[in-house]
Amino acid sequence: MTIFNMPATIPLSAQAIASLKDFEKIFPIKKKIKIFSGGIVMDMMKFAPEPFKIKMVEPMGNLDKEERKEAIKTAGYNTFLLKSEECFIDLLTDSGTNAMSDRQWAGLMLGDEAYGGSRNFYHLEETVRELFGFQYIVPTHQGRGAENILSSLTIKPGDYVPGNMYFTTTRFHQEHNGATFRDVVIDEAHDPNAILDFKGNVDLNKFQALIDEVGADRIPYICLAVTVNLAGGQPVSMANIKAVSEMAHKYGIKVMFDATRCVENAYFIKIREKGYEDKTIKEIVHELFSYGDGCTMSGKKDCLTNIGGFLCMNDKDLYIRATGMVVQYEGMPTYGGMAGRDMEAMAIGLKESMEFNYISHRVNQIRYLGEKLDAAGVPMVKPSGGHAIFVDARAFLDHLDQKTDFPAEALAAAVYEFSGVRTMERGIISAGRDNKTGENHVPKLETIRLTIPRRVYTYAHLDYVADAIIQLYQIRHDISGLKWVYEPEVLRFFTGRFEPKNGELIKGF
Ligand SMILES: Cc1ncc(COP(=O)(O)O)c(C=O)c1O
């Protein structure tokens, strides 16, 4: 199908075609695209505009260069410790940073703040049952509240929990309860340059090898993340989910999803996996979860809210034990740390997230930024994922050593100092230390994450971000490595402090 006047030699990705087809179904506008030879390919492609209008605005920080230098120094060169008002464009995370819709804000007014039996809980429960298909839902204050309950109730010391790459808080709770995490993601997930449609897939041989090595009775569940955050927001295919489920269930191992970005995963299945092109996002999400036994959910991402989470399961006994724990750590089983109004906003947000226009625009914003950076030669994890662009800090700062200079931590600080854009380190500092040997984990991926909040920034903001990174790339060898000033014992990336090894973070800036 010809979407608009464009020579056949310019390849359009499946994502671009899906988003444009959908847009043109509604608005039959054919845009004539100018082709510049040797220009940036990205500029020749059309992206569907934002499927929302802006009703309320929030000013952004606008510190000058000297103020930014002072701010990042005060923050110990850790972008987590900057004040929000010190940031121009804040791409630290897509967690809790979503813009809610007018429907969600209206929903807040329907908050039933009863201590027990809030009607908003029943609305949320009904919504999650309808969309995810799980029988029981336990609300929590955010995702790690659900991880805490699941890990405490199912893990015995000496157990193993396989997963398609680690996530910081998830692994923390597994280890805290005595388990060893085992990475069973395909090897390509650790290679920034391996281009695969489903780079978050589980390697079934690795999963089988773990079962053979330790025995199925020491594996309470496999944690299956959809999408895989630290691999770059990479999706898992439905075929792989099905195969994992069959293997796990054959051995009596439960499949517990990390459902945090399941809608983004469903979008990739729709546009990349044969047989799913005509299914709705809702149908795909439902099918995906039908292969599992439950999930943990950080509601601060795909639920389009600012706080909240939940734990789901089909096993009644596990549910009863989870309600026993939720009252100890979160609150009554009908609010679990969330206000009634937040549960209402979450139920509405979850339904909105299933709309193709929304999710298509969301994921295409990531692609837009990725293609701009890629066209300028900035090294990054490819293909671009569902929530963020991960710049390959090891290749960007090839004069720095991963183990002694912390290139990703340094690059995140430098991007801020240079442009006011806040990003996040995702490398050796995030990976932490082995909880038994005390040695540093040394991840293959040493990246900074440019995480795009949902419905918050426009394409013009992303242009600024791309220009900033591209210009910084020209002077990359002026960026100094960092050294520790304070290293916290657990989850050290959140509050650790550093200083530049050469005195100045960006020489002469
Ligand atoms: C994949 C994934 N799992 C779990 C969590 C934990 O969720 P929360 O931040 O809501 O505690 C997060 C974010 O922190 C995440 O990205």
Ligand SMILES: N[C@@H](Cc1ccc(O)cc1)C(=O)O
């Ligand atoms: N889950 C959120 C918040 C978070 C960030 C870093 C972490 O390691 C843990 C949690 C995110 O991925 O952005």
